[in-house]
Amino acid sequence: MRELLRKFSEAYGPSGREQQIARLISEEIRECVDEVFTDTLGNLYAVRRGNGAKVMIAAHMDEVGVIVTFIEEKGFLRFSNIGGLSPYVLLGQKIVFANGTVGTVGMEKLEDIKKLALDKMYIDIGAASRDEAAAKVRIGDIAVYYRELTIAGSRAIGKALDNRAGCAVLVNALKNLDRTDNEIYAVFTVQEEVGLRGSRTSSYRLNPELGLAVDVTPVGDTPEPPAAMDVSLGKGPAIKVKDASVICHPRLKELLLDLAEREGIPCQLEVLQSGGTDAGAIHLTREGIPSAVISVPCRYLHTPGEMADLTDMENASRLLKTFLTHPLEMNKIFPCYLT
């Protein structure tokens, strides 16, 4: 799991430009599934054929980034954000483009640091002129944080754990999956960070009976946490009750809790005030698709120093594997709806 996470975390893949991370994931899973394919938006699908329930598991592979909108005469790059990115966090960071060009983020002179905003900032790639910059970076090119993964005990620190941690959990589960009748569609989705876009088109395409998203969740276990919530690092995967995009189907949520208890997998319940996941798009697809979410608790989201617990990830993977091999008989899960 650790090496999988390292590979995925350090890979390049902002929203809308997920090719590099998709290729890495594709190489990892090719051997353990029956089919791999992609679609117009760039979603990566991995299929395990079966005669049972058709289940879609979504893990978004995109990360937040910055997009170049203008190159100044002296070679500085002006930019805008892709996904939720704080100017305070970005200041002074190294960032990297798809072709490996590295830059650092600077700011104009400001009387008051509270006035820091992205339009007062620029990327410096060490170019002395517009021409020199344009030889390395084009307008419209997108950069992500440049950061290697560090392991600190059972915990990992790095960029894009949102949601490469989820990708690693899903890949790990697929690699260790026992025989099952369920027809499993693992979808590594694009453009989650800009509005759950890849999961919308992929769930429409697949029209599954059940949807499950694997993503990260913020936690409430740090000093004066940004949101009051009862999720901690190291206490196991979180089973989502709700966020701003979805109220998870209660029967599916209970099924996950039952399976965790049966297998002795530690887990916690997540009630998230703001933020959304792919399940938000999936559950409203076509005529409605019952959906749930398994979350990896993660601190410092959308910074280059996100932190997750590898044991939580192992346990999330075990829970996912248990769910995917459970006989998902719709009339048993939803007796009141399907008679």
Added chain:
Amino acid sequence: MLLSRLSEACGVSGDEGEVREILKEELSGYGELKTDTLGNLFVRKGAGRKPRLMLSAHMDEVGLMVAGFEKSGLLRVHKVGGIDDRVLVSKPVRVGKNRVPGVIGAKPVHLQKPEERKKAIAIDNLFVDLGVRSQEEAEKLVKPGDYAAFAAKTRAAGDNCLTGKAFDNRAGCAILAEVLKDDYPLELTGVFTVQEEIGLRGAGVAAYSVYPDLALVIETTSASDVPGTSEAGHVTRLGAGPALTLMDASFITPQPMLDLLVRTAEKHAIPYQFRRLTTAQTDAGKISLAHEGIMTAVISVPCRYIHSPVSLLNLDDWHNTLKLVKSVLQSIVEGGLPECASY
């Protein structure tokens, strides 16, 4: 000139009929015409050919809607679409089906308290004056729910420029109409969409219905090369050619589409620029997510002072945008669809 006629027509979101009729008349004989339940106008050419392309331009403009009456006969109004309250005062409008002339009024400057003068007058304190003496008289002319559209004649200005209202997006409609008069060896559906300004509402159902292999959105975007903005903050510049969208709040242009547009513009020596703003939305947001996802791009005519009673565009930009759209179709005819990534 088609652009003038389209610009001068009233067509606030949800009330696009007048614009649609002009386009139907203009395009009759150039393809199969159809209007859907929301009011989107479809013009299909070469049905059954491959690939299937959709070109879209929204017909609606921002404006006002009558919400109620004062005893005096003045009309209370709501905004439809994104309008800066500060541009409304003292502007002429035409209201309702009979295009009743009126003016947007406010408390006169003489009667405003010093603190009131410092602030923009909000829509709640504005009204439309039809020049009638009572609510009864006003009610004979217009009804609640009637639309008020800005009234401005299209005029030539300066160095090959035009001033007028609703260039966003009648400039795009006029381009799409011209494109549809040519024939291409592919299935081409031009869609003039409704209700873009209030949430991209027409485009979603239109794309669902057409389900094309590729879509191009023809739009009008802010040219903000005016004092008070830095060069990096100019969304686009007037006269610098069609603007290509990198991303906006609803959409990220796929790299193969961006490459196709840039390659085509360079091959035909058409000037182009990138839109330096990554917020706001266009029909591409809805079209690109229809069905299983659709390859989409946005090409825009730069235009100053959009979403106001009078805007200004450069006709060289308009012609170059038309040329680029036609050339992109030609590129697809010659080189096929841009390839999606596969891993």
